[in-house]
Amino acid sequence: MRSAPVRLVVADDERMVRTALRVILDAEPDLEVVGEASDGAEAVSVVRELRPDVVLMDVRMPGIDGIRATERVLASVERPPRIVVVTTFENDSHVYDALRAGAAGFLLKRAAAEDLVDAVRLVARSDSLLFPAALRGLAAAYGPPGPGARAPWVARLTEREAEVLRLMATGLTNAEIAARLRVGAATAKTHVAAVLAKTGARDRTQAVIAAYESGFITPDPSRWAPPPG
Numbered sequence: 001m002r003s004a005p006v007r008l009v010v011a012d013d014e015r016m017v018r019t020a021l022r023v024i025l026d027a028e029p030d031l032e033v034v035g036e037a038s039d040g041a042e043a044v045s046v047v048r049e050l051r052p053d054v055v056l057m058d059v060r061m062p063g064i065d066g067i068r069a070t071e072r073v074l075a076s077v078e079r080p081p082r083i084v085v086v087t088t089f090e091n092d093s094h095v096y097d098a099l100r101a102g103a104a105g106f107l108l109k110r111a112a113a114e115d116l117v118d119a120v121r122l123v124a125r126s127d128s129l130l131f132p133a134a135l136r137g138l139a140a141a142y143g144p145p146g147p148g149a150r151a152p153w154v155a156r157l158t159e160r161e162a163e164v165l166r167l168m169a170t171g172l173t174n175a176e177i178a179a180r181l182r183v184g185a186a187t188a189k190t191h192v193a194a195v196l197a198k199t200g201a202r203d204r205t206q207a208v209i210a211a212y213e214s215g216f217i218t219p220d221p222s223r224w225a226p227p228p229g
Contacts, residue, residue, distance in 0.1 A: 005032040006124045009050060011043035011069065012058040012086065017109065021056060024113045031120060040064030044072045052081045054124055057103070059085045059094045067098045074102040074202075082123045082203070090134055096142040100213075104205050105130025129204045132171035139212040140219035151214040153198045161198065162216075164191040169208045169217055 010021045010033055022033045035050045037043035041064045047055060055073070059066040066085050074080045085098040085106045095106050104123050107116060107130075122128055129135070157165065160181075167177045178188035192204070201207035211217040 003030075005030050006054055006120065007032055007034045007050070007052040008120065009033070009035040009037065009043065009046055009052040009055045009081070011037040011040070011046075011055060011061070011066070013038050013061045014058075017058070021116070024116055025120065028117055031117065040066060040069030040072075043069045044076070047073050047081060048077060051077070051079075054120055055081050055083045056107070056120075057083050057085050057098075059087045059092070059098050059106075065094070067094060067101050070098055070101045070103050082126065084119065084123055084130070091137065091141060093142045096138040099135065099138070099205060100209055102202060102206065104203055106134075126203060128173045129168060129171045129208060132169060132208070135205070135208060136169075136212075136219045139209070143212050143219070151199075151210065151216075153200065153210075154214055154216050156198050157195070161191055161195050164188070165195050165199075165207065165211055166217060168192065168195065168204050169211060 008025060008031060010018050012018045012021070018036050022036070025031045025033050034052055035046045037046045039061045043055065043057060044064070057066040057070060070083050070085070073083065082104045083102065085095060085103045086109055087095050087106055088109050090108055099106065105119065107119055119130055122130065163181070164177060167180060172180065174188045174192055175185055177192070178185045181188065196203070196207055199207045199210040201210055208217070212219065
């Protein structure tokens with residue numbers, strides 16, 4: 001029995017962009033665009049009404065932009081969708097702000113159709129991190145200027161959980177983490193869940209941002225902090 005398609009909402013102030021995204025996504029049997037929005041306020045309303053699984057949110061829109069819209073959706077929807085911000089420029093402070101606000105990842109508007117489709121599927125599975133190298137670059141450009149005061153959760157990580165968080169920051173899936181650590185898939189999933197709980201993160205992206213913001217991980221991998229204990 002085939003599972004239900006991933007339901008999407010596309011929010012962008014340019015009609016041509018919305019149409020192009022709908023054509024690409026609706027061509028896939030496992031994806032379905034169920035709604036559109038032309039600005040942030042409408043995006044919040046449409047998401048509340050339709051309860052999609054994933055939202056493609058333009059980061060720059062008139063009135064309420066994608067950052068504020070992301071915050072409002074995540075704060076007001078009981079089981080919020082995964083939000084992917086869409087942007088013209090990769091090295092954009094607005095993108096980093098949107099990720100800090102709770103977006104699960106970001107995409108460039110010039111991305112190839114197959115990359116767009118793959119990214120939506122990945123985010124819907126919630127199993128990995130979109131473009132970890134790009135997030136590292138954003139953290140270097142717009143995050144704290146250096147290792148900040150350690151957050152209380154850092155001391156609560158076990159040595160294995162600290163290792164798992166570093167592997168999450170490289171974009172590894174649960175299965176890949178399990179293979180790297182030579183543990184079972186269920187064990188790796190348990191460690192990831194523990195990391196999310198201790199960092200207070202909604203998803204992997206938020207956990208990795210928390211790691212950068214606390215200084216536990218720096219944008220330069222050669223300077224990553226040793227595990228606690």
